[in-house]
Amino acid sequence: MKILHVIANLAPRYGGPAKAGMEMAAVLAARGHEVTIFSTNQDGNGVLDEPTDRVIRKNGVDIRYFPVIQPKFWRTSPAMAFALNKAIPNFDIVHIHSLYLFHGMAAGHYARKHGVPYIVRPHGTLDPVMYARHRYRKRIMETLFEDRNIRLANALHYTTEEELLLAKPYVHGSSGFVVPNGVNSSEYQELPIHGSFRSRYKLLEGKKMLLFFSRINFKKGLDVLVEAFKHIHREHPDTVLVLTGPDDENYGLKVREWLKAAGLSEFAIFTGMLTGKDKLAVLRDADLFLLPSYTENFGIAVVEAMACGIPVVISDKVNIWREVVQEGAGLAVPVDPVKVAEAACQLLNDPELCVRMGEQGRAMVSHYYEWSQVGAQLEQEYRQLIGESDPAGSSRGAEAGLNWGS
Template sequence: MNILFVICSLSFRHGGPTKACLETAECLHNKGYRVEICATEDLQDIDSSLLSIFQNKGICIHVFPITLRNFFLSRYYYFSFDLVRFLSKNISRFDIVYIYSLYRFPPTISSYYARRKNIPYIIHPHGSLDPYLYKKNRHIKNIYEILFEFRNLNKAAAIHFTAIEEKNLVSPLNLKAKSFVIPYGIQLNYYIPNPNLAEKYFHELKNKKILLFFSRINFKKGLDLLIPAFAKIRKEISNLFLVLAGPDNEGYGEKVRGWIKEYRIEDQVIFTGMLLEEKKRAILSLANLFVLPSYTESFGIAVIEAMAMELAVVISNKVNIWREVEEAGAGLVVSCNVDEIAKACIKLLKNPQLAKEMGKRGRKLVENRYSLEATTQALEEEFKKIIESHKSNR
């Protein structure tokens, strides 16, 4: 089986999709499949050293330059003539094409060439169809959908959702393509708490209580709720620090700093920027509690990572795996409300034994449902079914 992944960018600043794409590709490659990835340049730097790790393992990664890079629309939509040329000449080599996201040039052009060359393709919308995001920029999206996107979706061999909740939220669109639900997975042996790493990278936070937000600094992540909630929590819990660990992609951090100043908690909030590899494990090892009060989250891979590190979690009911977390007793689920977020965090910070028990249940949940090996095997089986069905229909 020859598999092509198409993704707008492989910058780790985009969080879940980059991680999922690379690690799933590696897992499929280890099973003996030929895997290639097409991506374009990014406004942010791509970490070439991390990409080279995957390339050295035998995964072919093509990163195409953006055409007219200085033109805003070209950059924003990841427009690339080189990608067009590659797809037109090479897409027929593949048995299946897996496409990340919507409303950008790479997914649009790869869907077009897959149909033109009669190659089955799967679209993973990555939350783009969630009602909260679907409503944004609706006038532009309406045009894009009429011209391209509804055809791309309806003609797909399948649509991949990563949570039942995500699939249910999209159902009012009445898309014609079949769909399946397979969650993201992580490499479990990587996520082991390590106090030595915490000491190495964050010595200044030793013996302090840490409330950890580990995600992009982005408008949809509920930081406008978390900052006032933390101001309330700080009044009840002494020696508590809020660590905001993640990249600031769109300059949203300036708004966040404004709220921090407004609530006079500058001395208790720490921005770390994007953390990868050992530094990521270090901060997860150090934290007392993980919080993610997002307005929308198609999956929430950071939640899985936190649970794998035996951290209790406080998440909003807009994180699409909230039902699984609640049923497992791995954390507390709240609405997007300042008081609810504060009360939940205070409850677990004041009861470390309860938080510890939830953390252990979280690890068990990840082991049972979110291992990379299990999720990749499920995806592999879907690929095979789609390819066989396509051959028989053809």
């Protein structure tokens, strides 16, 4: 198959969606498909150091970066739209990542124009919390193009059953399928020596390390985390909170203010974004992973933590929470600082339970979230979609969505 992924950003600062998009494309390429990614060169207020005048090949995937222009909040790129119009007829299927952005409007329009089946991946934007955010602006976009994109998509791609259920009121009856994100568990087989991260910070000497490992962003429940840490630290004064991840829109300033107001600044470490061996080192040394998000359509950071054998405490708004609890890999609680603190203290008080949950987490990742398995599932969905939209191999339905899957 010739597959086109269209995504607004690939810069590491954008976290899970960018990472998952790249890795998803790579695993499909490894399965023998011709895979291309169209994206912009946006990187926060700047741009990536990537050429915009030619194809870059990475991990078997052809990547085209297009210049982003104002208004950048919409990831606007007329050059991408022009290229999509020319390129889409050459592909068997188009996979659009995220809603309410320029690339989705353009890709959906030209996929329909040229009669190529397309999939829309909401990336959690149809969760009620995110759906309500900036509602006036989104309502305009829905009227102009997004409702049409969703209604006429051949399928929607969700990463959890929970995401599918939460999105149902907003998808106009459109159907879809569930295929999770993945990890390459081989990357977590040989971790750095225990203590290699701790040795960089005197504060961590002899302490229990609580890890927040995600974007520093409003939806991650950092206000809840700081309040929870106040309760945890009162019961376990040997705890230190390590916050690892890119600062999204300077939200870290608020988090620092909350920590200062709680008298906890001296017991918190901000590392910024860590990659490669540094990322593995911080995961290796953590005693507990905490993510009390208000909304999380998947939670790839949770999976990475489990791959490293860390017991996790997450909110029941992280959409893999049911699976985590069912497999005994961690605890899930409401978005409430007292509940988060109680769960964290339960694990800190029971080292044997922590070890068991860490082992269960590794097994869960290997069983459910290995990219090689996920890639096979996605390939199957593509084949079914193409087969249903073009059973005779002679024509494609341009304006009709299909009802298949969940």
